[in-house]
């Protein structure tokens with residue numbers, strides 16, 4: 001069981017304070033979704049949790065060990081990270097791209113042992129790409145490429161999975177398929193964190209929502225306590241209706257509120 005924590009985490013990028021004293025505890029078995037307006041610090045937070053952004057103050061701690069002090073190989077086995085809108089530069093077959101997720105285990109993509117081959121096949125199946133394994137990854141649609149890159153992260157079978165906008169490029173069916181996969185990973189004991197902009201989908205799938213605004217945690221907890229009309233107005237600058245219904249609730253963004261900075 002792997003617990004990931006941000007403790008008083010502050011990150012400065014150039015002259016900008018992207019994260020400002022974040023305290024967060026991400027639990028195994030839970031699917032946490034980070035939401036917030038553009039520029040709120042979501043990607044910076046996820047990159048910090050992956051050990052890719054260096055804190056100015058505070059730290060990220062994995063099972064009570066500081067992430068930055070951990071050997072890179074160990075960290076790569078513990079944390080799988082899907083970057084936002086990632087691309088594929090080389091015409092590797094899709095299965096070869098997914099096999100790169102086995103590198104942290106010392107498994108070469110061309111010589112995968114049985115466990116590695118099974119992990120790759122299972123990851124491809126779980127995102128619905130089992131029939132495209134031989135296709136060059138440069139010859140995929142945007143949504144297929146996004147699913148291939150998610151499959152690479154899944155194939156690592158790390159106890160922590162961090163995904164930056166994993167469903168942004170996907171059609172509605174594949175959004176549900178992928179969110180089911182992420183939730184199932186959490187239910188199997190992983191610590192799963194994703195960034196999303198679709199608040200209705202976030203509310204439906206997340207165990208916990210973390211609402212970021214201006215580099216700070218504005219609110220966190222179960223979707224129904226975090227996503228209130230008042231908070232959506234204060235953070236996203238929208239008038240929104242939050243409609244409760246069986247199986248979750250629907251967030252309908254009705255109109256932008258006047259931008260007070262203009």
Ligand SMILES: Nc1ncnc2c1ncn2[C@@H]1O[C@H](COP(=O)(O)OP(=O)(O)OP(=O)(O)O)[C@@H](O)[C@H]1O
Pocket residue numbers: 013014015016017018036037038039040041042043044045
């Ligand atoms: N390399 C950088 N140098 C300076 N400032 C940066 C850099 N990268 C990001 N920022 C700034 O840091 C803040 C947080 O950026 P971040 O990418 O974490 O936001 P985000 O919440 O993920 O946004 P989005 O929803 O648009 O993806 C923003 O104000 C952004 O302009």
